[in-house]
Amino acid sequence: MTLTFLPIFGLVTLILIFSAIRILREYERGTVFLLGRFYKVKGPGLIIIIIPFLQQMVRVDLRTVVMDVPTQDVISRDNVSVKVNAVVYFRVIDPEKAIIQVENFYNATSQLAQTTLRSVLGQHELDEMLAEREKLNIDIQTLLDAQTDAWGIKVANVEIKHVDIDESMIRAIAQQAEAERARRAKVIHAAGELQASEKLLAAAKVLAQQPQAIQLRYLQTLTEIAGEKSSTIVFPVPFDFLNVLTRPKNDANGESK
Numbered sequence: 001m002t003l004t005f006l007p008i009f010g011l012v013t014l015i016l017i018f019s020a021i022r023i024l025r026e027y028e029r030g031t032v033f034l035l036g037r038f039y040k041v042k043g044p045g046l047i048i049i050i051i052p053f054l055q056q057m058v059r060v061d062l063r064t065v066v067m068d069v070p071t072q073d074v075i076s077r078d079n080v081s082v083k084v085n086a087v088v089y090f091r092v093i094d095p096e097k098a099i100i101q102v103e104n105f106y107n108a109t110s111q112l113a114q115t116t117l118r119s120v121l122g123q124h125e126l127d128e129m130l131a132e133r134e135k136l137n138i139d140i141q142t143l144l145d146a147q148t149d150a151w152g153i154k155v156a157n158v159e160i161k162h163v164d165i166d167e168s169m170i171r172a173i174a175q176q177a178e179a180e181r182a183r184r185a186k187v188i189h190a191a192g193e194l195q196a197s198e199k200l201l202a203a204a205k206v207l208a209q210q211p212q213a214i215q216l217r218y219l220q221t222l223t224e225i226a227g228e229k230s231s232t233i234v235f236p237v238p239f240d241f242l243n244v245l246t247r248p249k250n251d252a253n254g255e256s257k
Helices: 002-020 095-100 105-121 126-131 133-151 167-208 211-226 239-246
Strands: 021-024 028-034 037-042 045-048 055-061 065-075 081-092 153-164
Touching (some): 002 021, 028 095, 065 105, 081 105, 081 133, 105 133, 126 133, 133 153
Antiparallel strands (some): 065 081, 081 153
16 A cells, blocks of 8 residues: 555655746746735745745736826816827836735726826926926826835836827917917017117217218218119208208398398
8 A cells, every 4th residue: 555655645746846846037026925924025046935835926027017008088277188198117126015015016007107197287288298298207207106106116207108189279289389480570570670770879879970971971872872773863961061051141241141
């Protein structure tokens, strides 16, 4: 009888040995439970479960997970409806918390990312969503990281991929951009007119100090007009010359004529 049980005993022993051996890769850790209670975190490499069937091990991947956040309908602060999707980069830094504190850390992080995305973007206007995307990424990442810290998860980065708006809003944005360009053109033109008037005022003050300079300017103007092959030439006449012509002449007795 003893010889009969030897093969069975050897087979059972081999099964227990193989069931006690675990091999974990460099990026894996094993969360070991003894009779349902947390025992320790093991790995990587060769792991031996001392008491098979009484100890259980849960594998945890420590690599960075790239998770797509499904498209979310967001109402901005200025009441514009947009569709936004994003991508979240996170990894497990504490295998014990990732297994014990939350049922499924991947699904939990995905749901939390969706609600956080809607909450943060809903506090901003459409222009901010389009122009300040980097700042919004940091805000979402900071908030997510703070909330997932209790699960042993580190959110490394959040990137907003697309912000889709209706065709009517696209036309409105194009009109707004065109109006903004027109406004800038008018402001630049007005600034140029102001600078030109300041320069003309300064030139007039300089010319007023020397009447001969004004006469030279007249001659230069006539030269420029004659060079343009114009059929009409306007001769500027100094006001002082007109005053001389219109001034009443006095006779020898001092009486005006």
